[in-house]
Amino acid sequence: MKFTEFTFKPYIQEALADLNFIEATEVQERLIPIVLEGRDLVGESKTGSGKTHTFLLPIFQELDETATSPQVVITAPSRELATQIYQAARQIAQFAPSDIRVANYVGGTDKARQVEKLASQQPHIIIGTPGRIYDLVESGHLSIHTAKTFVVDEADMTLDMGFLATVDKIAARLPKDLQFLVFSATIPQKLQPFLKKYLANPVMEQIKTKTVISDTIDNWLVSTKGRDKNAQIYEISQALQPYLAMIFVNTKTRADELHSYLTAQGLKVAKIHGDIAPRERKRIMNQVKNLDYEYIVATDLAARGIDIEGVSHVINDAIPQDLSFFVHRVGRTGRNGLAGTAITLYQPSDDSDIRELEKIGIAFVPKVLKDGEFQETYDRDRRANREKTREKLDTEMLGLVKKKKKKIKPGYKKKIQWAVEEKRRKTRRAENRARGRAERKAKKQTF
Structure with a gap:
């Protein structure tokens, strides 16, 4: 409607x-x-x-x-x-x-x-x-x-x-x-x-909100890891070599800053936000249609309603403050059944917003840029998952480890360390013996 x-x-x-x-x-x-x-x-x-x-x-x-x-x-x-x-x-x-x-x-x-x-x-x-x-x-x-x-x-x-x-x-x-x-x-x-x-x-x-992101869009998450985002976005642009990429930012000030930086790096970059006069904006849009630019830095003003053909990539400089705009941003690419890629830069403080987006059916693939190429990387929840799947220690081993953590005399710590290691060696030897018996039994059955 x-x-x-x-x-x-x-x-x-x-x-x-x-x-x-x-x-x-x-x-x-x-x-x-x-x-x-x-x-x-x-x-x-x-x-x-x-x-x-x-x-x-x-x-x-x-x-x-x-x-x-x-x-x-x-x-x-x-x-x-x-x-x-x-x-x-x-x-x-x-x-x-x-x-x-x-x-x-x-x-x-x-x-x-x-x-x-x-x-x-x-x-x-x-x-x-x-x-x-x-x-x-x-x-x-x-x-x-x-x-x-x-x-x-x-x-x-x-x-x-x-x-x-x-x-x-x-x-x-x-x-x-x-x-x-x-x-x-x-x-x-x-x-x-x-x-x-x-x-x-x-x-x-x-x-019950349904995801509205096209199946033809690859949706990637890239951690900023405290890096300078201007430099990181420039590196991403060099790796992508897009036909036309839209880079969404949350504020007009950020749009001006990023536009100036990327332009200084020699990229052909347009800029669209609310302070751009209507006549100037119309001129920019005509230039975009004529493929005079490879990149468009835009605020969420451009996330809705602007139908720009040939957007191959969307880059989110940050997750939008209003999460409803995320879908509109990403929806600028992957149109008419064509393939598209959306890349969202995030930091640990964005985790709750990412989870909210996942709840409405948006699936992210974590990526990292190495040697000029994007590679799949670990899930951001890897630490929690590792805790869940960690091998459970038996009661005796758990007691030894707990003793080792207490503040006690150094000599006793060495004894505890030796006991822990000895316990592990015994466990490994028992496993090896059991494996050897199984192999010998299997050989007998074949003759």
């Missing part, structure tokens, strides 16, 4: 066009109509399925831009998630014909400044972490009694992090006749009492 099929306000359609959002995800297609009906909703779907715009688009559709009081409260369990929602909301709000006030209240920010601003003007849309929002509500500075919609995003994480009690306090300050929207990757049993307390006959929707 295309976004143009929804009857959104013109400025919302402009915002979607700016993002190059053309096709709605399954979550958006199924849940946006329910939210627009004003029903309470519990939406269960995995991270990266497009939940943020599932609730933001209907919120802006129903928003009264002429009102002066808050109409929407959105909570997220972390500062980073709240800020991502805020940035997505600001992107839509900037296209509105009148001023839509969107505020982000998270811990670690200047509370005094927020209080000062609230004294003169309340936001239309309140986004933030439960602790800071409730702090401002309890102090009387933030007024939420006029809100029409309350969104609890990542409810299971909110529960796990111990914030559900604070969300409960916020909900208690809201009017009874508001729309309650809960989004979560899972719906644990401990969340049920909260849902029953506040939601009136909610629609319960579970979206």
Whole structure:
């Protein structure tokens, strides 16, 4: 389903066009109509399925831009998630014909400044972490009694992090006749009492996300290992020799930095991000079509909607902050049944995001670049797997090893070491004798 099929306000359609959002995800297609009906909703779907715009688009559709009081409260369990929602909301709000006030209240920010601003003007849309929002509500500075919609995003994480009690306090300050929207990757049993307390006959929707990456795409993981990523991406480019490669980055600043570096190395590199003027962007796209460039450094602005023929490789400079963009990035290659390769650079801190992507069916193959060629390498979970499959020591050996680890006199340590080694030698001799007997028995049977 295309976004143009929804009857959104013109400025919302402009915002979607700016993002190059053309096709709605399954979550958006199924849940946006329910939210627009004003029903309470519990939406269960995995991270990266497009939940943020599932609730933001209907919120802006129903928003009264002429009102002066808050109409929407959105909570997220972390500062980073709240800020991502805020940035997505600001992107839509900037296209509105009148001023839509969107505020982000998270811990670690200047509370005094927020209080000062609230004294003169309340936001239309309140986004933030439960602790800071409730702090401002309890102090009387933030007024939420006029809100029409309350969104609890990542409810299971909110529960796990111990914030559900604070969300409960916020909900208690809201009017009874508001729309309650809960989004979560899972719906644990401990969340049920909260849902029953506040939601009136909610629609319960579970979206089992299917992978949408083409079978023709090789999906590789490459560890940065603390290396300079600019140099590493240049080495990768030399090994690939692509027909056309798109290199995705998370910020405009990073796009500028990487573009300058690769250009200085003599590569033909285009650059596309939100600060590129429309006329300049059109010129660049025409040059890309004329094969004037081998590489395109782009932010996620280019991940959706831009159909560039002949993209042989996609390189992710980093995993996208919004995991839903991963599929859109990788989907730039392997189109129309052609082969493609997607390479994602990662570091240990990305492991949880990689696991989330694997949960929706994305399979990664770990690779390492050696002597100018990509080779398969160990799985990133090799240490945990090795622990699981490690040979179990017998009781006597285990006791000796434990004794050896204790802080004891050096002479005794040598004795323990000798005992451990002697035990191992005896075990090997016994195994060799058993093997020899088996071989001799087998020979007798053949004669």
